[in-house]
Amino acid sequence: xxxxxxxxxxxxxxxxxxxxxxxxxxxxxxxxxxxxxxxxxxxxxxxxxxxxxxxxxxxxxxxxxxxxxxxxxxxxxxxxxxxxxxxxxxxxxxxxxxxxxxxxxxxxxxxxxxxxxxxxxxxxxxxxxxxxxxxxxxxxxxxxxxxxxxxxxxxxxxxxxxxxxxxxxxxxxxxxxxxxxxxxxxxxxxxxxxxxxxxxxxxxxxxxxxxxxxxxxxxxxxxxxxxxxxxxxxxxxxxxxxxxxxxxxxxxxxxxxxxxxxxxxxxxxxxxxxxxxxxxxxxxxxxxxxxxxxxxxxxxxxxxxxxxxxxxxxxxxxxxxx
Amino acid sequence: xxxxxxxxxxxxxxxxxxxxxxxxxxxxxxxxxxxxxxxxxxxxxxxxxxxxxxxxxxxxxxxxxxxxxxxxxxxxxxxxxxxxxxxxxxxxxxxxxxxxxxxxxxxxxxxxxxxxxxxxxxxxxxxxxxxxxxxxxxxxxxxxxxxxxxxxxxxxxxxxxxxxxxxxxxxxxxxxxxxxxxxxxxxxxxxxxxxxxxxxxxxxxxxxxxxxxxxxxxxxxxxxxxxxxxxxxxxxxxxxxxxxxxxxxxxxxxxxxxxxxxxxxxxxxxxxxxxxxxxxxxxxxxxxxxxxxxxxxxxxxxxxxxxxxxxxxxxxxxxxxx
Numbered sequence: 001x002x003x004x005x006x007x008x009x010x011x012x013x014x015x016x017x018x019x020x021x022x023x024x025x026x027x028x029x030x031x032x033x034x035x036x037x038x039x040x041x042x043x044x045x046x047x048x049x050x051x052x053x054x055x056x057x058x059x060x061x062x063x064x065x066x067x068x069x070x071x072x073x074x075x076x077x078x079x080x081x082x083x084x085x086x087x088x089x090x091x092x093x094x095x096x097x098x099x100x101x102x103x104x105x106x107x108x109x110x111x112x113x114x115x116x117x118x119x120x121x122x123x124x125x126x127x128x129x130x131x132x133x134x135x136x137x138x139x140x141x142x143x144x145x146x147x148x149x150x151x152x153x154x155x156x157x158x159x160x161x162x163x164x165x166x167x168x169x170x171x172x173x174x175x176x177x178x179x180x181x182x183x184x185x186x187x188x189x190x191x192x193x194x195x196x197x198x199x200x201x202x203x204x205x206x207x208x209x210x211x212x213x214x215x216x217x218x219x220x221x222x223x224x225x226x227x228x229x230x231x232x233x234x235x236x237x238x239x240x241x242x243x244x245x246x247x248x249x250x251x252x253x254x255x256x257x258x259x260x261x262x263x264x265x266x267x268x269x270x271x272x273x274x275x276x277x278x279x280x281x282x283x284x285x286x287x288x289x290x291x292x293x294x295x296x297x298x299x300x301x302x303x304x305x306x307x308x309x310x311x312x313x314x315x316x317x318x319x320x321x322x
Numbered sequence: 323x324x325x326x327x328x329x330x331x332x333x334x335x336x337x338x339x340x341x342x343x344x345x346x347x348x349x350x351x352x353x354x355x356x357x358x359x360x361x362x363x364x365x366x367x368x369x370x371x372x373x374x375x376x377x378x379x380x381x382x383x384x385x386x387x388x389x390x391x392x393x394x395x396x397x398x399x400x401x402x403x404x405x406x407x408x409x410x411x412x413x414x415x416x417x418x419x420x421x422x423x424x425x426x427x428x429x430x431x432x433x434x435x436x437x438x439x440x441x442x443x444x445x446x447x448x449x450x451x452x453x454x455x456x457x458x459x460x461x462x463x464x465x466x467x468x469x470x471x472x473x474x475x476x477x478x479x480x481x482x483x484x485x486x487x488x489x490x491x492x493x494x495x496x497x498x499x500x501x502x503x504x505x506x507x508x509x510x511x512x513x514x515x516x517x518x519x520x521x522x523x524x525x526x527x528x529x530x531x532x533x534x535x536x537x538x539x540x541x542x543x544x545x546x547x548x549x550x551x552x553x554x555x556x557x558x559x560x561x562x563x564x565x566x567x568x569x570x571x572x573x574x575x576x577x578x579x580x581x582x583x584x585x586x587x588x589x590x591x592x593x594x595x596x597x598x599x600x601x602x603x604x605x606x607x608x609x610x611x612x613x614x615x616x617x618x619x620x621x622x623x624x625x626x627x628x629x630x631x632x633x634x635x636x637x638x639x640x641x642x643x644x
């Protein structure tokens with residue numbers, strides 16, 4: 001079968017010019033275009049090769065699949081991912097799944113058909129068996145299967161760090177507050193780090209957890225505040241949950257940080273204008289984004305990655321709640 | 323020249339199947355694929371027609387060009403734009419310009435080369451003369467030139483509404499606080515509405531403005547607080563500016579809403595967990611997004627739009643600051 005080079009030679013132009021004609025690029029002169037088209041016809045240069053060119057061109061697209069761009073953690077992540085992709089000449093397709101498994105699968109199918117070069121995905125649903133992975137994928141925050149590299153903050157160390165900071169602030173009876181998802185995710189390590197550090201230090205603690213799908217804040221917080229074991233230190237596995245706790249605490253006459261020290265996770269607040277300014281375990285969002293892009297591009301190039309999971313160090317950011 | 327229909331007839335398949343072969347879709351059986359390729363070769367069905375097909379396929383992409391997805395107003399807007407596009411079978415390419423004119427132009431060029439079907443753009447720079455508009459564009463919040471339809475909240479009514487609400491809350495001496503951009507934008511109508519309503523009601527007011535590029539909060543707020551005309555009602559042209567004012571006011575011993583009532587613009591707060599909960603003129607973000615998408619798709623279809631500017635009604639949302 002004739003190649004694009006054969007067309008170029010016959011037309012007396014460069015390969016780039018043939019490619020521009022195929023892509024209908026406006027910069028090609030009409031005479032040149034005619035020569036190229038004539039060569040294409042003469043050589044019977046067939047569309048499936050053209051298709052390959054288009055495929056190559058289209059493969060400068062990476063899809064970002066996440067629950068909702070509207071969430072501040074995801075929008076910060078998307079900001080840095082787009083920036084990192086752009087500097088490598090890639091464009092970002094944004095897909096909001098709303099956290100719904102069906103919509104996630106629909107997007108995976110669509111992205112496959114549209115031959116994106118790769119996917120960066122954040123999903124908390126169990127769609128693993130239903131996704132096939134001939135497209136390179138980097139997952140953020142959850143394990144996805146052996147083919148899929150995961151980039152995440154160091155959730156385990158974050159959980160330990162929270163206990164250390166609560167103790168440093170004077171807390172003696174701790175509570176862990178968390179929402180869970182039906183599938184194993186790196187986020188669960190926040191709890192494990194919390195438990196291990198509390199046990200290691202010989203500190204009392206309780207765990208309050210609820211599945212995110214069934215989460216109903218009234219009974220969840222009622223159980224916590226009517227508990228006879230009065231906590232003076234709380235680690236919530238997200239900033240929003242920490243803020244909800246603080247809001248509810250007020251209605252029970254409990255003040256933060258006077259009565260209870262509170263630490264969240266994420267670091268979503270990007271200014272000091274709204275209160276409470278949460279003490280929190282800050283996710284290294286920019287670094288996670290840049291590493292995810294770097295690893296994805298390595299995968300696209302066919303490189304083998306050294307690790308399955310890349311855990312990026314977190315820091316404690318002190319606010320007004322400890 | 324032969325058409326895709328001729329290929330389909332010769333191969334004894336439907337036009338859809340030919341299209342799938344050209345697009346290398348995995349669902350086509352090898353025998354069918356062979357038949358189609360053979361028909362393509364026999365008929366000399368040429369790549370520029372194939373290119374057209376690819377172009378059609380690629381043209382299911384719309385680019386969203388905005389200063390930063392990280393800003394809560396833009397991320398909410400992006401969320402609804404993606405949702406509306408998806409339900410029409412379009413995908414969204416996200417481009418953060420950082421508000422820099424060079425990066426905006428770079429993206430416009432890139433998008434043109436990549437033949438997106440259309441662009442939804444939010445830019446506050448004067449790049450009008452340097453952008454050509456053979457791609458359908460919908461602009462949000464600013465006028466862009468006659469070819470570009472603008473979707474915006476009803477900024478003028480928003481400004482009037484702010485005055486009415488401040489007066490209703492008991493304010494008698496008003497101040498307008500705003501950042502401006504170098505180019506005329508719909509946002510300026512917030513000030514005009516404020517002025518017209520204040521004058522109409524015979525109420526004292528002052529205007530404090532600074533160009534966003536030179537904005538330095540210290541001198542800006544110092545001028546306001548050291549002013550001898552003690553304001554008791556403030557309308558800030560964004561929620562962030564309103565929050566900055568409230569934060570600074572504290573350090574001057576001024577309490578909101580006791581001493582001064584404050585109204586912002588945007589409605590970026592999506593929960594009641596962080597304080598102050600701003601009284602604000604809420605932009606109809608979802609409606610703006612859906613209308614922008616609807617109008618863009620009409621433009622892509624070649625329809626003439628009835629208006630140059632579509633202004634969507636705003637509402638007052640009461641918080642803790644009036």
